[in-house]
Every structure is written in structure tokens, then in C-alpha cells.
Amino acid sequence: MNLVEGVLAGERLALARLITQVENGSPEGRDALNRLFSYTGRAHLIGVTGSPGTGKSSLVNQLARAYRHPMDGRQPVKVAVVAIDPSSPFTGGALLGDRVRMRDLAGDPGVFVRSMASRGALGGLSRSTAAVVQVLDAAGFDKIFIETVGAGQSEVDIARLAHTTLVVEAPGLGDDIQAIKAGILEIADILIVNKADRPGVENTERALRSMLELAHPEQMQMGSCGRGGHGNKPRTGTLPALEDQIWIPPVLRTVAMQGSGTQEVLAAIERHAAHLRETGEWQARERERLESDLNNLLQAILVARWREGVSDAELQDIVSRLQDRDLSPYQAAEQLLDLAESPNKV
Amino acid sequence: MNLVEGVLAGERLALARLITQVENGSPEGRDALNRLFSYTGRAHLIGVTGSPGTGKSSLVNQLARAYRHPMDGRQPVKVAVVAIDPSSPFTGGALLGDRVRMRDLAGDPGVFVRSMASRGALGGLSRSTAAVVQVLDAAGFDKIFIETVGAGQSEVDIARLAHTTLVVEAPGLGDDIQAIKAGILEIADILIVNKADRPGVENTERALRSMLELAHPEQMQMGSCGRGGHGNKPRTGTLPALEDQIWIPPVLRTVAMQGSGTQEVLAAIERHAAHLRETGEWQARERERLESDLNNLLQAILVARWREGVSDAELQDIVSRLQDRDLSPYQAAEQLLDLAESPNKV
Known part of the structure; x- marks a missing residue:
């Protein structure tokens, strides 16, 4: 059995090996992606980004666990986590990250965790992340978290690969957080104030809400802010027209180390997925993602050909x-x- | 008088206008860069990067002031600051940043500050930053600070444009700072623990030093760690051979809000510049920078031509x-x- 067949049959070792091939941009990896691509398009891609120190990894672990052990009697879904790790190879950061995660999720065949180094990816990090996500999608993972540490442009680009983007903040992280929030607010579908048991949580939350008001002045006056609902214009007796269904990013509190707030975040993620499907936005985001991935790939091929x-x-x-x-x-x-x-x- | 002549004559308005042209990638900007390029290659480019909340902007302001008002009787040099601002245009982050800076450095014709939005740059952010830096270099600025907020890959790439790279940390910024430090340690020429009046400064410093030891095990045992000197192997009675002059990044404490530690950082920057010139590394870094800029430009042209x-x-x-x-x-x-x-x- 070759790697592609192994991946489709759910073999973890085949999956890990194929991801390595794809990350390295090997011809075998490329052939495998060509064959696997028709199996993609089913997973819900969830980007998680935000400043360092906000506890993104803990939150993702909690969410992965919540999807594996649903509280409402639903069937557990398969979860993959792709963590873009800015550590250098020589300090072994990526390995350490994996080990910390493994403590929580080890032994569950429905969970797959992969750290990717952020250096030296052929055709750029976005391209190689997109390819790894495609493999996981074809392998049948229902929820794929793409976690980026940092809030730089490449991290934002990667988060944009997702259907649903979570932006994580925490109280009291210093003075230029404001500026960063402004930049990533545009891509946030769900805003999370993690470490909400720390002092200053009200300030952080208030700052996020006032920036949201700047971004969505009309909808926010409807009073639907922060409830995670659709910012529909009220109509009497009829369902709102599709074009009126504007998603207002909810602002949610969590304490990921204790697991509190996780169920609310999971519910908001599911509400957002439903919103995307109802409005046709799911297809639109998918198309945008595929087009941007194609551009990255073309760029890499053009440069390689020129260089010859x-x-x-x-x-x-x-x-x-x-x-x-x-x-x-x-x-x-x-x-x-x-x-x-x-x-x-x- | 056209913009190019204005820039060479030191006119600020011409400089500001030309930078806008260059940022927008306009044909006028490109022609101007062709004419100005022969005047470049004189400035000392200083990258400043690190996690959000570490107080990089305050530190850069203090360093700019210190270069303008030297304590040792040297002549003041001209200073430019290019701040890569991740804020979105709609919240006006870039303007705010400029205004905060202006309070400190306003009215001094030897200082020029420019914020650049990190979005939508033609040919990528690195390319457009490189072009702006070339204009400032041609305009006669002696020290050009390139400040990036965040620690993502694109920020690291931009910091790499510099001759001397400062990585700024601060005590107690949370749990995934460690991973980031590992990644940016490779590019750091000078490590700074800012906000050194805060609790936990010893821990941050110790963590940085032990990571340095991992990176430079041999040199660190010489005991030259943290003194900002060259990690020369000791030889009796002779000067060390050039290939033995290894730069060990010094770890320095500052409290930028009070200005303390600024002179020590300035001295380390100057020592690093001297080290680069003595070892031939200055030319090597310049070549690497020009080659990487050329690659970015080629990539943009290839994609544009293909698209036609x-x-x-x-x-x-x-x-x-x-x-x-x-x-x-x-x-x-x-x-x-x-x-x-x-x-x-x-």
C-alpha cells in the first residue's frame, strides 16, 4: 500500500510521512497531492492567531478536547492541529511544542497534531501550510485548526486560509497591542479574551468592543454585539434577506488553563460555520483560498523556471x-x- | 526642481512625497530610485524587532535622541526611523504612531520618521521597505532604524535588511515568548531586556543567556558573554586573526521610558558596526541584502508579466x-x- 492509499485508509504513519514529503516539496509529495486533491473540500478550517503570550495553544487544546468529547450528545468529530512554530530548528522548539500538546491529547486516534517550522518552506509558508491542510482534509479530519504564533503579516495570511478565524487576546500585554489588534480585527470572526481571570479583563474587552464599533458602526447599534449572533436588521414576520445577514464578531471570555469558556467558543465556531453556509460565504472563502494558493504556487514555479x-x-x-x-x-x-x-x- | 533633486538637497517635503511614490510602486518612484541608487550604500541600517509590548518604539526614540545629542562630543548624525505598522488603514494606526513619535522628535530637521502600513505593498513588504530605505540612504541619513512590531516571518525578513539587528525583550510577557526568542535569536546582534525595572528581569536575562550558550557554546565559555565584546580566542601577544573574531550578542538592560541604558545600547551598536567593517562582514551583509531585494523584485516582475x-x-x-x-x-x-x-x- 502506498502513502496515498494509507492516508485515505486513515493510517497515521502514512499521514505523517506524506506530510513530511509535502512540506519538503518533493515530487512524491506533489504527485500525492494531485491524487488526494479530489478528496478535499470537506473540512472546516479554523485559524487561530493573536499576540504571543495570549495562551492560544491551551485554547486550541481545550477546543480539540471539546470536539472529541461533545457535551450535547453529538458524535465526536476528527480534529487536526497545524501549529506554525517560529522556533528555530537548532533549539528544538517544534519538538518541545509537540510534546507539550501530546500530554493532553495523546493516544486519541481522532486527533492529529503537527508543528511546522516557519522557515525555509518552498514557495512560501502559506503555500506549504495550504498543502499540509489539504492532506489533512483528504485524510478525513473534520475540524482543522491552523494556529500561528505572532501577529505578523505572514501569520495573518495563514489565518486567512481558514473559514473561521479566531483572534485571541489577553489582559495586560503591553502598549503596542492596540496597534496589532487594529490590524487583525479585520480578519477576526470570533474575538477571545483568554486569561480572563487576570486583572484588566474589562479594559481589554472594552477596547475590543470599541474597535468593533469603529469597524461595524451600524450593526453594533442593534445591540447584538457580543452575543455572537447575526447582526440582522430587524424585519417583522419575515426572515432577513441573505444580504442583510452580517456577522458581528462576538467577544468571548475564556480561561483556557481551566477550560472555562470553551463550550461557548465551540458554539460560536459552529454558529459561524452555519452562517457561512447559509449566506454562500463558505464557497466564496473557499474560492478565495484556492485562488490565493494558486497564485503562490505560480509564483514559485515562475521563479524556478526563470532561475534555470x-x-x-x-x-x-x-x-x-x-x-x-x-x-x-x-x-x-x-x-x-x-x-x-x-x-x-x- | 524635481523630487530627486529635492531629496538630494535635503528637502523634507520632496523626501516625503518621493517615499509615497516609491511605496505605491509608481513609475515616477521607479525612475527616481534608478537615479538615486548611486547615492546609496552609506547609511548604517539598524533593525529593531521583538514581541509586542516590549517597548521597541520608546527605545528607538531614545536611541534617535542619543544620536542627535551625543554625550561624548562627537558630531550629531542624521537619523531616520521606518516603522512597519501592522495597523489597518481604517483605524488610523499609522497616523497615531507618527503623532506619538513626533512629540519627542518634532522640529529636529536631522530626524525623519515614517510609518509604513504592512498591507498591500506591491512586490511584498520587504521590497517596499528596501526601496524606502534606499531613498533615505540617498537622502543622507546616517542611521536608519527599521522597526517592526511583532515577531512573525515577514518581520524577521525585514529585520534582516539591516546591518545590525536589535532584538528587544521584556520581563514577564507570557508563555510562548520562549519559542519566539529561539527563532529570532539567530538574527540578533544585540539583545535588549527593556522595562528592566520590572520584576522578573533576572529570569528573562538568564533565559536569553542560556539560549545564547546553546547557540555559541564555545565562545560563551571564554567569559566574554554579555560584555558586548568580540568573542576572540585568546592569543598571546598577537592580534586575533579575522576569522576568529566572532561577535557574541551582548545582553543589555534598558528602561527606555526613563532613558536608562540608552548610551550602552548606542555604544554596542557602534561596536557592532566597527566589527562588521573590520571583518568584511559589512560588505557581505550588504551583498546579501541587495541580492534578496533583487529576488523580490524579479518575482514581482515575473508574476506581473505572466499575468498579462x-x-x-x-x-x-x-x-x-x-x-x-x-x-x-x-x-x-x-x-x-x-x-x-x-x-x-x-
Whole structure:
């Protein structure tokens, strides 16, 4: 049995091996993705991002456990966690992260956890995360958490891969948190104030709510803010039209270390998924994701093809002329493109 | 007088306008960069990065002031600050940031501060930051601080544009700081524990030192750790050979809000610049920076050229087939590349 068949049959070892192939961008990984792609499109992708120190990993662990042990009599669903780990290989950060998680979720065949290093991914981190998520989707995981540490642009791009994006905050994390919140507010579907047993939780919550009001002034006056509901304009006796169903990100409190608030977050995630499906937004987000993934892939292929037409010596010669200020960057780029396209090259 | 002449003559308005052109990737901006590029290569680029809440902006303000008002009788040098601001345009984060800075440094013609939004940059944020830094370099700024909020991959890439990279930490910022430190330790030339009047400063410092020991085991046993000196192997009566001059990142304490520790950081920055020049590392880093900038630019041009060969309808058709799982991402990319290269296209 080959890796693809193993993955489709639910074998963990085959899954782990194939993910490694896909991460490395090997030809085997690419062939496998081609074959597996028709099995994708079923999973609910949940991005989790926010500043360091907010306790995102604990929250994701709690949510994974809650999906595995439902309180309302529903069937447990299969959960995967892809954690983008900014640690360097030499300190073994990724391994440590996995071990900490394993304590909680070890031995459950319905849970799969994978840390990905954020360095050196072929075609960019977004591309390689998208590919790993596709493998997990094809392998039949129902909920796939994509967790990014940090709040930089690449983390935000990765969170955008998701159907539902959770932004996690915590009280008292310092003075430039405000600025970061403003940036990630646009992508948040659900806002969480974790470590809500700490002093300052009211301030953090108030700050988030007033930023939400700036972003959604009309809806917020309906008073539906923070309840996690749809910000529907009230109509008498009829269901609201689809275009009126605007999602107002709820602001929820959790203390992930104690598990409190987890059920409310899970309920909000499920409400958001239902909202996406009702409004057609689910398809729209999926299309946007596939298009952006395609762009990343094209970019990588174009650069690789161009690079084949230029020798190392030619490239280094141009860089030297750049360093000597003989050429500007634009002039250097044009010369290199001409070289790669020159017809009398062998 | 056009913008390029204005910038070379030190006019602030011309500088601000040209930077906007360059940020927008306009043809005027590109022409100006071609003409200005021969004036670049003189500035000392100083990257400042680290987790949110560590007080990076205050530290950069203090350092800018210290370079403008030297305590040792040296001439003041011209200072520019490029702050990569993750705020979204709609909340006005970038403007706010500028205003806060302006209180401290306003009215000094030897200081120029610019916030850059981290979204929507043509050819990527690294490319557009590199271009803005080139303009400031040509305009005669001696020290250019490139400050990034956050510790994600794109921030690290931007910090890598610099000759000297400062990584700022602060005591008690939470549990996944450790992982981030591991990732950015590799790029740190100087480590700073800011807010050093807070409890826990010894722990933060100890953690940083033990991670340094993991990274540089041999040098650290020489006892030169934390003194900011070169980790030279001791030789009797001779100067150490160049290849033995290994820079060990010093760990320095500051309380930027009170200005304490600023002079020590400034001294370490200058020591690092001298080290780079003595060892030839200055040229090597410059070359690496120019090459990486050239790669970003090439990538943007390649994608733009390819895009011209494909119609919107063709692209959307392929994306639809991707969404229907008719094609895998690799198959879709190959079809699009064939389309763009097809000879019977008009």
C-alpha cells in the first residue's frame, strides 16, 4: 500500500510521512497531492492567531478536547492541529511544542497534531501550510485548526486560509497591542479574551468592543454585539434577506488553563460555520483560498523556471554590479530577465 | 526642481512625497530610485524587532535622541526611523504612531520618521521597505532604524535588511515568548531586556543567556558573554586573526521610558558596526541584502508579466475547475502557464 492509499485508509504513519514529503516539496509529495486533491473540500478550517503570550495553544487544546468529547450528545468529530512554530530548528522548539500538546491529547486516534517550522518552506509558508491542510482534509479530519504564533503579516495570511478565524487576546500585554489588534480585527470572526481571570479583563474587552464599533458602526447599534449572533436588521414576520445577514464578531471570555469558556467558543465556531453556509460565504472563502494558493504556487514555479535560464556566474556578476552601484535594482532585474530569455542561450 | 533633486538637497517635503511614490510602486518612484541608487550604500541600517509590548518604539526614540545629542562630543548624525505598522488603514494606526513619535522628535530637521502600513505593498513588504530605505540612504541619513512590531516571518525578513539587528525583550510577557526568542535569536546582534525595572528581569536575562550558550557554546565559555565584546580566542601577544573574531550578542538592560541604558545600547551598536567593517562582514551583509531585494523584485516582475498573458475569464475558469476538484493546484498552475505561453495568443 502506498502513502496515498494509507492516508485515505486513515493510517497515521502514512499521514505523517506524506506530510513530511509535502512540506519538503518533493515530487512524491506533489504527485500525492494531485491524487488526494479530489478528496478535499470537506473540512472546516479554523485559524487561530493573536499576540504571543495570549495562551492560544491551551485554547486550541481545550477546543480539540471539546470536539472529541461533545457535551450535547453529538458524535465526536476528527480534529487536526497545524501549529506554525517560529522556533528555530537548532533549539528544538517544534519538538518541545509537540510534546507539550501530546500530554493532553495523546493516544486519541481522532486527533492529529503537527508543528511546522516557519522557515525555509518552498514557495512560501502559506503555500506549504495550504498543502499540509489539504492532506489533512483528504485524510478525513473534520475540524482543522491552523494556529500561528505572532501577529505578523505572514501569520495573518495563514489565518486567512481558514473559514473561521479566531483572534485571541489577553489582559495586560503591553502598549503596542492596540496597534496589532487594529490590524487583525479585520480578519477576526470570533474575538477571545483568554486569561480572563487576570486583572484588566474589562479594559481589554472594552477596547475590543470599541474597535468593533469603529469597524461595524451600524450593526453594533442593534445591540447584538457580543452575543455572537447575526447582526440582522430587524424585519417583522419575515426572515432577513441573505444580504442583510452580517456577522458581528462576538467577544468571548475564556480561561483556557481551566477550560472555562470553551463550550461557548465551540458554539460560536459552529454558529459561524452555519452562517457561512447559509449566506454562500463558505464557497466564496473557499474560492478565495484556492485562488490565493494558486497564485503562490505560480509564483514559485515562475521563479524556478526563470532561475534555470541564468547561470550562477551571471547572477553573481549582476549582484556585483549592483553592489558597485553600476546598476539600480530595477536595471539589474531587467538585465537578468533579458539574460534568461536570450534566444542564443543553450 | 524635481523630487530627486529635492531629496538630494535635503528637502523634507520632496523626501516625503518621493517615499509615497516609491511605496505605491509608481513609475515616477521607479525612475527616481534608478537615479538615486548611486547615492546609496552609506547609511548604517539598524533593525529593531521583538514581541509586542516590549517597548521597541520608546527605545528607538531614545536611541534617535542619543544620536542627535551625543554625550561624548562627537558630531550629531542624521537619523531616520521606518516603522512597519501592522495597523489597518481604517483605524488610523499609522497616523497615531507618527503623532506619538513626533512629540519627542518634532522640529529636529536631522530626524525623519515614517510609518509604513504592512498591507498591500506591491512586490511584498520587504521590497517596499528596501526601496524606502534606499531613498533615505540617498537622502543622507546616517542611521536608519527599521522597526517592526511583532515577531512573525515577514518581520524577521525585514529585520534582516539591516546591518545590525536589535532584538528587544521584556520581563514577564507570557508563555510562548520562549519559542519566539529561539527563532529570532539567530538574527540578533544585540539583545535588549527593556522595562528592566520590572520584576522578573533576572529570569528573562538568564533565559536569553542560556539560549545564547546553546547557540555559541564555545565562545560563551571564554567569559566574554554579555560584555558586548568580540568573542576572540585568546592569543598571546598577537592580534586575533579575522576569522576568529566572532561577535557574541551582548545582553543589555534598558528602561527606555526613563532613558536608562540608552548610551550602552548606542555604544554596542557602534561596536557592532566597527566589527562588521573590520571583518568584511559589512560588505557581505550588504551583498546579501541587495541580492534578496533583487529576488523580490524579479518575482514581482515575473508574476506581473505572466499575468498579462492570461485573461480574467481564463483565470476564473481555471479557479472554478479547481473549486470543482476537476484540477489539483499543480495541474491548474500548469494549465495557466501553458495559456500564458501559448504562441497563438494575440
